[in-house]
Amino acid sequence: MERPFQEKKDQHFSTDPAEALEQIMDDFGSLVLKTAFFYVKDRHLSEDITQEVFIRAFKNWSHFRGASSVKTWIIRITINxxxxxxxxxTMTSERPTSPFLLQANGYGHVEEEVLQRIKQTEILKHIMNLPPHYQEVIYLYYYLDFSTAEISSAIETPEGTVRGRLHxxxxxxxxxLEKEGLSK
Structure with missing residues (x-):
């Protein structure tokens, strides 16, 4: 499966905050919204957080030093x-949905798509039963395709701790999953 949110190695952002914001919103808007929803499990609150993330990014663009990728920086803002x-x-009214279910995919048959969605939903339910610090690293590693170094930077935790939590x-x-018969 192709990961739609990979930051290109040669990607450059404008030094002008307004231009940079537009590019960041285009490149990472959906990612920010999905990440916010993963954490707060409320669609409306996720939308509010997404707006606030981009306001903060705009206000702080001149302070961005490039110590991490823009993707990692924007996700760190989102997580915080x-x-x-x-x-x-602490109480939310909506249940989590797989971030992949929020986007259209290219399955050839309706039956295949339905089965894939059911499997993703079942696995996500199990992920959501993990302690929050495990949920976080699983989400960032598998759903956002972050490296352990990027996760470490995004959640401000030592990389060794991230690797341990992931393991x-x-x-x-x-x-x-084995107990439920969903894995070999």
Missing amino acids: LCKDKLGLK RARQVLKEQ
């Missing part, structure tokens, strides 16, 4: 805002 909002709102999350998830 989501965590801030979760401190204020343990895989183990727990595998045990859960």
